[in-house]
Amino acid sequence: MDAATAHAEAHTEHELSFWRKYIFSTDHKIIGIQYALTSMFMAVLGGFLAMFVRLQLGWPGRQWPILGSLFPGGMPGGEMTQAFYLSSVTMHGTIMIFFVLTTLLTGGFGNFLIPLQIGARDMAFPFLNALSYWLYPPAIIVLLASFFVSGGAAGGGWTSYAPLSALPQAAPGSGMGQTLWLVSLAILIVAFLLGSLNYITTVLQLRTRGMSMLRLPLTIWALFLTSILSLLAFPVLLAASIMLLFDRMGGTSFFVPAGLIVGTVPVDHAGGNPLLWQHLFWFLGHPEVYVLILPPMGMVSDILANNARKPIFGYRFMVASLASITFLSFLVWGHHMYTSGMHPLLGTAFMTTTLIIAVPSAIKTFNWLATLWRAKIRFTSAMLFTLGFLSLFVTGGLTGIMLGQPPVDIYLQDTFFVVAHFHFVMGLAAIFASFAGTYYWFPKMFGRMMSERLGKWHFWLSFPAAYLTFFPMHYAGLMGMMRRIYSPALYAHLQGLQPINIVVSIGAFILFSAQFIFLYNFFRSTRRGPKAERNPWGATTLEWQAPSPPPHGNWGAHLPVVHRWAYEYSTPGMADDFIPQTQPSGVPVGAGTGDGEGAHRGGDGTHGDGRARSG
Amino acid sequence: MARVIVSRRPEAARRAAGGNGHLASPPGFGDRDGPGWGAEPSPVATARVGLWILLVAVTMLFIAFTVSYLSRRSAPDWTPVPLPGILWVNTAVLLASSGVLEWTRRTHRAHQGDALRRGLMLAGGLGLLFLIGQIAAWRALDAAGVFMSSSPHSAFFYLLTGVHGLHLLGGLGGLGYALSRSSRPAPARQPVPAPESQPAPASGGQTVPAAEGATLFWHFLSALWVYVLILISI
Numbered sequence: 001m002d003a004a005t006a007h008a009e010a011h012t013e014h015e016l017s018f019w020r021k022y023i024f025s026t027d028h029k030i031i032g033i034q035y036a037l038t039s040m041f042m043a044v045l046g047g048f049l050a051m052f053v054r055l056q057l058g059w060p061g062r063q064w065p066i067l068g069s070l071f072p073g074g075m076p077g078g079e080m081t082q083a084f085y086l087s088s089v090t091m092h093g094t095i096m097i098f099f100v101l102t103t104l105l106t107g108g109f110g111n112f113l114i115p116l117q118i119g120a121r122d123m124a125f126p127f128l129n130a131l132s133y134w135l136y137p138p139a140i141i142v143l144l145a146s147f148f149v150s151g152g153a154a155g156g157g158w159t160s161y162a163p164l165s166a167l168p169q170a171a172p173g174s175g176m177g178q179t180l181w182l183v184s185l186a187i188l189i190v191a192f193l194l195g196s197l198n199y200i201t202t203v204l205q206l207r208t209r210g211m212s213m214l215r216l217p218l219t220i221w222a223l224f225l226t227s228i229l230s231l232l233a234f235p236v237l238l239a240a241s242i243m244l245l246f247d248r249m250g251g252t253s254f255f256v257p258a259g260l261i262v263g264t265v266p267v268d269h270a271g272g273n274p275l276l277w278q279h280l281f282w283f284l285g286h287p288e289v290y291v292l293i294l295p296p297m298g299m300v301s302d303i304l305a306n307n308a309r310k311p312i313f314g315y316r317f318m319v320a321s322l323a324s325i326t327f328l329s330f331l332v333w334g335h336h337m338y339t340s341g342m343h344p345l346l347g348t349a350f351m352t353t354t355l356i357i358a359v360p361s362a363i364k365t366f367n368w369l370a371t372l373w374r375a376k377i378r379f380t381s382a383m384l385f386t387l388g389f390l391s392l393f394v395t396g397g398l399t400g401i402m403l404g405q406p407p408v409d410i411y412l413q414d415t416f417f418v419v420a421h422f423h424f425v426m427g428l429a430a431i432f433a434s435f436a437g438t439y440y441w442f443p444k445m446f447g448r449m450m451s452e453r454l455g456k457w458h459f460w461l462s463f464p465a466a467y468l469t470f471f472p473m474h475y476a477g478l479m480g481m482m483r484r485i486y487s488p489a490l491y492a493h494l495q496g497l498q499p500i501n502i503v504v505s506i507g508a509f510i511l512f513s514a515q516f517i518f519l520y521n522f523f524r525s526t527r528r529g530p531k532a533e534r535n536p537w538g539a540t541t542l543e544w545q546a547p548s549p550p551p552h553g554n555w556g557a558h559l560p561v562v563h564r565w566a567y568e569y570s571t572p573g574m575a576d577d578f579i580p581q582t583q584p585s586g587v588p589v590g591a592g593t594g595d596g597e598g599a600h601r602g603g604d605g606t607h608g609d610g611r612a613r614s615g
Numbered sequence: 616m617a618r619v620i621v622s623r624r625p626e627a628a629r630r631a632a633g634g635n636g637h638l639a640s641p642p643g644f645g646d647r648d649g650p651g652w653g654a655e656p657s658p659v660a661t662a663r664v665g666l667w668i669l670l671v672a673v674t675m676l677f678i679a680f681t682v683s684y685l686s687r688r689s690a691p692d693w694t695p696v697p698l699p700g701i702l703w704v705n706t707a708v709l710l711a712s713s714g715v716l717e718w719t720r721r722t723h724r725a726h727q728g729d730a731l732r733r734g735l736m737l738a739g740g741l742g743l744l745f746l747i748g749q750i751a752a753w754r755a756l757d758a759a760g761v762f763m764s765s766s767p768h769s770a771f772f773y774l775l776t777g778v779h780g781l782h783l784l785g786g787l788g789g790l791g792y793a794l795s796r797s798s799r800p801a802p803a804r805q806p807v808p809a810p811e812s813q814p815a816p817a818s819g820g821q822t823v824p825a826a827e828g829a830t831l832f833w834h835f836l837s838a839l840w841v842y843v844l845i846l847i848s849i
C-alpha cells in the first residue's frame with residue numbers, strides 16, 4: 001500500500017502542469033511562498049516610500065534634480081510636493097501594516113507552517129486558500145493604481161480618519177486615491193477572512209494523531225489565536241469601509257458632521273459622526289497590531305528554544321498569555337482616542353485595560369529571558385534576529401506603558417514619540433521576527449541553506465541602524481515634533497530639531513540599504529545555497545521530520561504520530577540534546593554500549609551546531 | 616540496562632528515569648498517546664466547522680453595522696422613514712423558503728434524490744423571489760423620493776438590505792452547489808493526499824452534507840433578515 005500510495009503521489013505530482021503546481025497551486029507550501037514573495041515585493045516598495053518621507057524630513061525644501069526627473073508628478077523640479085509627501089506617508093503605513101506584515105506573517109508563515117507543524121497534509125480548504133492568495137494581487141493592483149489617478153494616492157494616513165477621507169473634495173489625497181484605497185482594503189480583508197477561516201479550521205480539525213492542543217508549538221498557538229483575532233476584527237473594518245464608501249459615493253452621512261466647509265463651499269452632508277469611524281477603525285486597528293505581533297511572539301519562542309537548546313520556559317503561561325492578549329486586545333482600542341474628547345472615566349477604563357495587557361506581554365518577556373538563562377546559545381542568524389526582536393519589543397513596549405496613560409498621552413499624542421513607539425514594538429519587532437523566521441525555515445521552504453555569513457552582516461548592520469533610526473524620534477516627539485507634517489522647517493519650535501531629523505534619515509537609509517544584503521542572500525540561496533538536510537537545526541517540531549522541501553502531501557504514505565510536546569531539548573540523561581515530537585522514547589546516554597557511566601546533562605549542542613554551520 | 620543520570624534538574628531527571636525507558640513528557644503535556652481530537656477528521660465535520668466560523672465572521676460584520684446604527688439613531692436629527700409594506704411579504708417568502716429547506720432536510724432520507732432536489736429548487740426559487748421583492752422595496756422607496764442620502768435611516772435601510780442581499784446571493788450559490796451535488800453522483804475522486812487524513816468521499820457522499828451546509832447558511836440568513844428588519848423597524 002505504501003508503494004502504491006507513493007506511486008500515486010508521484011504520478012499526480014508529475015501530472016500537474018507548471019501553472020497548477022507553481023502558480024494556481026492549492027498546495028499550502030506554494031501558497032505560503034507566494035504570499036511571502038509578494039509581501040517581500042511590497043516591503044521593498046513600502047521601504048522605498050519611507051525613504052521619500054525621510055528625505056523630505058531630513059532636508060525639507062531641498063531640490064533633488066535626479067529624483068525630479070524620475071518622479072515628475074510627485075517631485076516637480078526635484079522638490080517633493082505636499083500631496084506626494086502625504087501620499088507617501090499614508091501608503092508606507094498602509095503597505096507595511098496590511099500588505100507586508102499581515103500578509104507575510106499569517107499568509108506566508110501561517111500557510112507554510114500550520115499544516116507542517118500540526119502534521120496535516122494541507123489546509124482544511126485548499127481551494128479557499130488559493131483564492132485567499134489570489135485576491136491579494138488584485139488588491140495590490142488597485143492600491144498601486146491610486147498613485148496614477150487625479151489627486152494621487154490616498155493622503156489621509158493609514159487610519160483614514162473621516163471627514164478627510166469621506167469628502168472627495170477635502171484634499172488632493174481624498175479624491176479617487178482614497179476610494180481605491182478603500183476598495184483595495186476591502187478586497188484584502190476578504191482574503192484575510194478566507195485565510196483566517198482556513199487556519200482556525202485546520203488547527204481545530206487536522207491535527208495529527210497525538211497532537212493535542214497542549215502539544216502544539218507556540219508558533220501554531222500564536223497563528224491560531226491571531227486567526228481568531230482577524231476573524232473577529234476585520235469584519236468590523238469591512239463594515240466601516242463599506243459605510244465610508246457610501247459616504248463618498250452615495251451621499252450618505254455616516255461619518256460626516258454638519259456644518260463643514262471645504263474651501264468656501266459648504267458641505268452637503270449633515271449629522272454624521274467622525275468619531276464613529278475612529279471607534280470602528282480602532283476596534284480593528286488595535287487587534288491588528290496584535291495580528292502583527294502574536295505570530296512573531298510564537299515564532300521567536302520556537303527559535304529561541306531551539307537555539308538555546310532548552311525547553312521554552314513556562315509553556316502553559318506562554319499559551320495563557322497569548323490567549324489573554326488576544327482577549328484583552330478587544331478592550332483597549334480607546335487608548336488611541338484619548339484626545340478625542342472622551343469622558344475621563346472612559347479614558348481611565350481604557351487606561352486600566354491597556355496597563356493590564358502589559359502583564360501577559362511581560363510574562364512572555366520574562367519567560368524568554370528565563371529560557372536564555374544558563375543556556376548554551378547558538379548565535380545563528382535566526383537567533384540573532386530573535387534576540388534583536390526581544391530588545392526592540394521591550395524598548396517599544398516600555399513606551400507603550402507611558403502612552404497608555406491619558407495624562408502622558410494627551411501631551412504626546414500625534415508626535416514622533418508615538419511614531420517611535422509603534423515602529424519599535426510593531427514594525428521593527430515584527431520584521432526582525434520575520435527575518436528570524438526566514439533564516440530558520442528557509443531550509444524547509446527551499447531545501448537549501450541561507451548564508452550565515454551574510455545573515456550576520458545583515459543583522460549587525462540592521463540592528464544598530466534600527467536604533468539609530470527610531471530611538472532619536474523619541475526626543476523629537478518629546479520636543480513636540482508632530483507626525484505626518486510635511487516640513488519641520490515651517491515651525492519655529494522645530495527648527496532646532498533638524499540635526500535629529502538628519503540623523504534619523506541617515507539611519508533610515510542605512511537600515512533600508514542593509515535589507516538588500518538579505519534580498520541578495522535570499523534569492524542567491526534559493527539556487528546556490530548548500531543543500532539542506534531534513535533537520536539542520538536539530539529541532540523537535542514536526543516540519544523537520546519531513547524532507548526539505550516537503551513533497552506535495554508532506555508526509556508520504558503515513559501521517560506522523562506525536563508522542564511528546566514540542567520542547568524536548570537537553571533532556572537529562574539522553575544522548576541527543578533534542579527529541580523529536582514523533583519519537584516514542586528518547587535514547588538514553590550510553591544505550592547500546594552497555595556502559596552506563598559517563599552520563600551527562602544533554603545540551604552540548606553538537607547536533608545542532610555541527611549541522612547548522614553548513615550555511 | 617543501567618542508567619545514571621546526573622542532572623541539575625532533579626525533577627526532570629526523575630521523570631526521565633521513570634517509565635520503562637519511555638521518556639515521559641512533562642506532566643500535563645503527555646495528554647496520553649491516544650489520538651488527538653482531530654486525528655482522523657471527516658471532511659464533513661471539517662466543512663461544518665468552517666461554516667460556523669464563516670457565520671461568526673458575518674455576525675461580526677452585522678454587529679458593527681448594529682453598533683453604528685444604534686449610535687447614529689441616538690443623534691437629534693434622526694427622522695424615521697416609513698418602510699414599504701412589501702417587506703413583510705418578503706419576510707414571509709424568505710421564512711417559507713427556510714421552512715421548505717428544513718422540511719426537506721428532515722425528510723430527505725426517506726425520499727432521497729428527487730425530493731431533495733425539489734426542495735432545494737423550491738427554496739432557491741423563493742429566495743430569488745425574496746431578492747426581487749427587496750428590489751421592489753427599493754423601487755417603492757425610490758418612487759416615494761426616499762434615497763440613500765435622504766436621511767440616516769434610509770441610508771441604513773439601503774446599506775443593511777444591500778449587504779444582506781449580497782449574502783443571500785452567496786446563499787443561493789450554496790443551494791446551487793448542493794443541487795449540483797445532488798443531481799449527479801459525485802465521482803469517486805482520489806485526492807492526492809493519502810486517504811489517511813482526508814478520506815475521499817464515497818460516491819454521492821457529499822450530497823447530504825452540501826445540502827445541510829447550505830441549509831444552515833440559509834437559516835442563518837433568514838434569522839439575520841428578521842433581525843435586520845426588527846432593527847430598522849423599531
